[in-house]
Amino acid sequence: xxMGGSASLIPRDLLAEYQELTFLxxxxxxxxxxRFSELLPKEERESAYSARVPKSQILTLPELRxxxxxxxxxxxxxxxxxxxxxxxxxxxxxxxSVFSDSATSDxxxxxxxxxxxxxxDGTLDRKDLEQLVNCLTGQGEESRLSSAEMEQxxxxxxxESDIDKDGTINLPEFQLxxxxxxxxxxxxxIVL
Amino acid sequence: RDTQQADTEHLSRWKxxxxxxxxxxxxxxxxVKGLSSYLVLWQxxxxxxxxxxxxxxxxxxxxxxxxxVLNFLIFxxxxxxxxxxxxxxxxxxxxxxxxxxxxxxxxxxxxxxEPSGNKGLVYFYTYLKDLFSGTGFLExxxxxxxYYTVDAVWIGIMRYNLPLxxxxxxxxxxxxSFLWIIKRSVNGFTQNLVHDADPFQSYCNKVFAGWxxxxxxxxxxxxxxxxxxxxxxxxxxxxxLKQKIAERTMKEKLRIYSLRMFINIIVxxxxxxxxYSIYRVTVFSQENSSDSDNANSLVNLLVQYLxxxxxxxxxxxxxxIFSFLIRFEEYIPAFEIRLxxxxxxxxxxxxxxxxxxxLWSQISDCGADKCKPCGYNYKLxxxxxSDVGQEMYKLMIFDFIVIxxxxxxxxxxxxxxxxxxxxxxIQWFGQQEFGISDNVLEIIYGxxxxxxxxxxxxxxxxxxxxxxxxxxxxxxxxxxxxxxxxARPIRASGSNFFFLVVLLIxxxxxxxxxxxxIARIPSSKACGPFRNFNTSWEVVPDTxxxxxxxxxxxxxxxxxxxxxxxxxxxxxxxxxxxIALARAHKRVVEQLREQLVLESRDKMFxxxxxxxAQR
Numbered sequence: 001x002x003m004g005g006s007a008s009l010i011p012r013d014l015l016a017e018y019q020e021l022t023f024l025x026x027x028x029x030x031x032x033x034x035r036f037s038e039l040l041p042k043e044e045r046e047s048a049y050s051a052r053v054p055k056s057q058i059l060t061l062p063e064l065r066x067x068x069x070x071x072x073x074x075x076x077x078x079x080x081x082x083x084x085x086x087x088x089x090x091x092x093x094x095x096x097s098v099f100s101d102s103a104t105s106d107x108x109x110x111x112x113x114x115x116x117x118x119x120x121d122g123t124l125d126r127k128d129l130e131q132l133v134n135c136l137t138g139q140g141e142e143s144r145l146s147s148a149e150m151e152q153x154x155x156x157x158x159x160e161s162d163i164d165k166d167g168t169i170n171l172p173e174f175q176l177x178x179x180x181x182x183x184x185x186x187x188x189x190i191v192l
Numbered sequence: 193r194d195t196q197q198a199d200t201e202h203l204s205r206w207k208x209x210x211x212x213x214x215x216x217x218x219x220x221x222x223x224v225k226g227l228s229s230y231l232v233l234w235q236x237x238x239x240x241x242x243x244x245x246x247x248x249x250x251x252x253x254x255x256x257x258x259x260x261v262l263n264f265l266i267f268x269x270x271x272x273x274x275x276x277x278x279x280x281x282x283x284x285x286x287x288x289x290x291x292x293x294x295x296x297x298x299x300x301x302x303x304x305x306e307p308s309g310n311k312g313l314v315y316f317y318t319y320l321k322d323l324f325s326g327t328g329f330l331e332x333x334x335x336x337x338x339y340y341t342v343d344a345v346w347i348g349i350m351r352y353n354l355p356l357x358x359x360x361x362x363x364x365x366x367x368x369s370f371l372w373i374i375k376r377s378v379n380g381f382t383q384n385l386v387h388d389a390d391p392f393q394s395y396c397n398k399v400f401a402g403w404x405x406x407x408x409x410x411x412x413x414x415x416x417x418x419x420x421x422x423x424x425x426x427x428x429x430x431x432x433l434k435q436k437i438a439e440r441t442m443k444e445k446l447r448i449y450s451l452r453m454f455i456n457i458i459v460x461x462x463x464x465x466x467x468y469s470i471y472r473v474t475v476f477s478q479e480n481s482s483d484s485d486n487a488n489s490l491v492n493l494l495v496q497y498l499x500x501x502x503x504x505x506x507x508x509x510x511x512x513i514f515s516f517l518i519r520f521e522e523y524i525p526a527f528e529i530r531l532x533x534x535x536x537x538x539x540x541x542x543x544x545x546x547x548x549x550x551l552w553s554q555i556s557d558c559g560a561d562k563c564k565p566c567g568y569n570y571k572l573x574x575x576x577x578s579d580v581g582q583e584m585y586k587l588m589i590f591d592f593i594v595i596x597x598x599x600x601x602x603x604x605x606x607x608x609x610x611x612x613x614x615x616x617x618i619q620w621f622g623q624q625e626f627g628i629s630d631n632v633l634e635i636i637y638g639x640x641x642x643x644x645x646x647x648x649x650x651x652x653x654x655x656x657x658x659x660x661x662x663x664x665x666x667x668x669x670x671x672x673x674x675x676x677x678x679a680r681p682i683r684a685s686g687s688n689f690f691f692l693v694v695l696l697i698x699x700x701x702x703x704x705x706x707x708x709x710i711a712r713i714p715s716s717k718a719c720g721p722f723r724n725f726n727t728s729w730e731v732v733p734d735t736x737x738x739x740x741x742x743x744x745x746x747x748x749x750x751x752x753x754x755x756x757x758x759x760x761x762x763x764x765x766x767x768x769x770x771i772a773l774a775r776a777h778k779r780v781v782e783q784l785r786e787q788l789v790l791e792s793r794d795k796m797f798x799x800x801x802x803x804x805a806q807r
Contacts, residue, residue: 025212066413067405099405101218102211112400129399136402137421138414145421149428153395156431160393163796176795177396180788184401191406 022097029093031192035061036092053092055085063190068135072115099190108188109178113171123168129154233257237668244411245626245671251688252628253664259639260660262372266365266646267653273361274650275334277352281345291344291351302566305338305574305718324589325496326582335585335651338578338719355721355731359710362647366706369643369699377692398424426525433524452521459535462513466506466539467546474499474550478572499583500590503543507637511536511630530690533629537694540637541701544587544644548705551580556713567714567726575719577648580709584645585652591638592659599670607674626675631667632691635660640698644705 010018010033018029037045039057055074064070074085077095087095097103098111117124118131130150137143145153161169161177169177178184234257242250281288322328326336333339345352402420407413440448477498514535518528555576557569573579642656711729715722722728736747749755 062408063405066407066410068403068413068417116400133399133424136399136417137424138417143417143421145424145428149425152428152431153399153424156395157399160396163792164799172799174400176792177393178400180393181397181401183397187401187404187406189405 018093022093023100023102024093024097028096028100028192032093032096033089035192036089050088052080052086052088055087058087058092063192068139069115072118076111076114096190096192099188101189101191105179105185106175108185109175110171112178112184112188113174123170124174125168126154129157129169233261234664241668241671245415248628249626249671251691252626252631253668255632255688255691256635256660256664256667258376259635260657260664262369263639263642263653263657263660265368266642267651267657269365269368270361270646270650270653273357274340274354277345277347277354277357278340278342279334281342281347286347288345288347290342291346292342302570302574302717303723305716321493324586325493326585331578331582335649336578336581337648337650338575340650340721341719341723342721343724353731353735355725356735358650358721359728359731362706362710365646365653366643366699366703370696373692373696373699377689377696379689381689394427395424398427430524430526437524448522455517455521458517459514462510463539463542466510466543470499470502470506470543470546471550473502474547475554478551478554497586497590499547500587503547503587504590504594506543507540510539511633529629533633533690533694536629536633537636537697540633541640541698544637544640545701545705547583547587548580548644551583552708552713555579566717568716570716570718573716575716576713577709577716577720581645581648581652584641585649585655587641588638588645588652588655588659591634591641592662595634595663596666599666599674603670603674626671633694635663636691636695636698639695640702643699643702647706647709 010030015026015029018024019026022029024032036053039053039060040051044051055071055078058074059065059070064073067073071085073095074087077091077098078085078087079091080086080088098107113124116128116132118128119125124132133150133153134144137145158167158169161173163173163176234253238250238253238257241253277288278290280286281290318328322330330336331338340354340358342354345354398420404416407416477495481492481496511532514532518532521528521531523531555568555573568576638656638659642652645652709728711727714726715728717723722731725731725734736744739747
């Protein structure tokens with residue numbers, strides 16, 4: 001029904017290319033196309049695979065709506081030159097591919113690192129960790145940890161993961177810690 | 193994209209096929225699960241509760257559902273093997289008759305049993321009173337043991353040994369409950385065993401892998417944030433507390449230990465007070481309710497319900513006192529919760545035990561030759577099993593009334609006050625949270641009563657099924673309309689296992705009174721299927737004596753010491769083997785953890801070497 005209709009909107013060679021380059025199956029790509037085109041106004045739906053969707057529209061997706069990392073996700077996957085965090089269809093597919101079931105844990109941990117790196121400086125320092133924990137516990141006043149608790153928590157995290165003891169977590173250290181975590185693969189997942 | 197391109201090029205066709213086939217298999221499984229969710233009772237209700245209130249509260253409701261199904265199964269068992277044959281033969285369907293064997297060697301005095309079936313014109317409210325107290329017209333129905341006064345049932349030419357069936361059905365329902373609970377708790381047990389030891393890199397795991405990216409519902413997201421906050425805070429607090437405990441001086445240790453001993457003495461004193469009052473009240477109630485002068489008055493009904501009321505009061509007050517006292521004992525929070533729960537469990541279950549013990553002391557009260565010919569107090573209790581059944585029935589009815597009345601008279605008014613009145617005192621009192629452990633103990637208490645009572649009152653599981661069915665909807669309404677979500681979300685897996693352990697304790701505790709009733713106390717000679725036997729258990733050896741000699745010898749051999757002792761020794765050896773295996777596994781897990789730490793140190797060493805070499 002609807003699947004058949006949208007299949008004709010993506011040229012077959014593009015579809016094959018997407019299947020090659022991402023971890024998604026043909027079904028998943030078509031479903032993604034359907035959801036992506038629903039975010040666009042009616043006039044632009046024909047050429048959805050070349051349009052860009054503004055960030056505010058992306059954030060209305062139920063999968064991202066309740067996610068505290070929604071802004072970081074849009075920022076990391078967006079390839080917009082104007083830095084307005086808008087996403088094209090290929091960015092969208094990229095995101096779904098990384099979060100899919102079949103992505104390797106290397107890819108997932110790499111992108112997780114980018115998402116958690118709030119100041120985009122290539123390492124997770126104390127400020128990044130603080131912002132990360134605040135995202136996890138909630139934004140309200142009474143749901144944040146006290147500064148003493150935050151200190152203790154960051155101290156413990158760095159103790160467990162900072163191997164070269166420089167006070168920050170770089171990508172290899174992060175990937176090592178995450179590879180030993182049993183819950184990471186099942187929690188770092190978005191399914192449409 | 194470049195990296196992905198590089199990645200996917202490396203994958204061979206075989207791996208791609210494997211990946212796609214595993215994906216489609218997972219999809220098929222999820223479809224099947226979706227379909228089966230329509231068939232399971234209350235699946236959608238419980239799912240919506242989980243989404244709104246978290247997994248801790250959801251585990252309570254799925255526990256309730258488990259009990260409904262269990263009770264229904266027990267009811268089907270007892271009904272089809274005990275009630276149905278008897279009712280069929282009573283009304284002569286399928287050419288069936290009842291065989292009454294006249295009792296031999298029993299004095300006439302023991303067989304006099306005239307339950308007042310309320311024949312003739314009586315006031316309407318006596319029916320109501322009988323409904324609540326299990327006497328009168330209810331006593332002669334199939335609800336109680338006394339109805340089944342039969343020795344065998346002939347269906348056509350087949351002889352159906354009803355006494356044996358009664359006893360075996362009792363054993364069967366106990367065994368089914370036992371096995372099913374153990375099966376359900378095995379999952380939780382293995383998880384507990386593995387996660388018990390100090391978790392490796394627990395903080396990193398919680399922070400980096402803590403957020404479930406699949407959450408789409410904003411309410412579920414908010415719940416997850418609360419539970420993460422609570423988990424992190426409790427972990428940090430426990431770490432600080434452990435440090436403090438490790439730094440305790442000898443003087444402080446002495447002070448705390450003596451304080452703990454003192455508080456434990458207070459707890460024992462409170463428990464003894466409860467038990468003694470239950471004993472006195474039961475004796476009083478038994479003595480005064482068989483006084484038929486004011487048999488029809490409300491006072492008489494209240495006197496009959498006095499033990500139930502005292503037990504419920506004790507079950508309500510004791511936990512409050514315990515949770516107040518535990519603060520002074522300065523344990524770590526997790527242990528505090530566990531210890532308070534264990535104490536509350538003990539109070540609730542022991543109260544039932546004391547009630548039964550006081551009943552038996554009345555029944556076997558053999559001073560002054562009261563029970564000379566029959567072995568039990570035949571004047572006051574011509575059919576003592578029915579009396580015990582009535583007590584269990586009363587306990588169950590009263591429990592049900594309390595569970596229905598508390599929301600009506602306490603929860604809803606409280607919610608009304610909290611929302612409409614802005615007085616400081618009432619706001620401090622506040623809306624209540626859904627106390628999971630209190631509610632769970634309540635239903636475990638009810639279930640233990642059901643297990644004990646089913647032997648004396650075969651249709652009791654039907655009442656229990658209906659009761660839990662209604663309770664599900666009542667609690668759901670209370671939850672959605674009056675409770676605010678808990679400030680401290682509870683992890684489901686740990687609590688689920690704990691509930692099942694407590695239920696198992698209740699079941700094992702139920703074995704004791706049943707064992708004593710079946711094997712030690714002489715069965716009543718005036719009613720019931722075990723008239724012709726000394727005790728209820730005797731029907732089994734009697735039946736075995738009718739088997740062919742070879743089978744007899746085997747069965748008697750199994751019950752003798754020559755078999756039991758070696759069997760016991762073998763079981764001990766098997767148990768030690770499994771304990772040793774579990775310990776070995778734990779040691780392997782420890783070693784692997786240490787290896788991981790060493791590995792990271794190796795990496796650190798290599799990174800340092802590389803940075804040095806680069807300079």
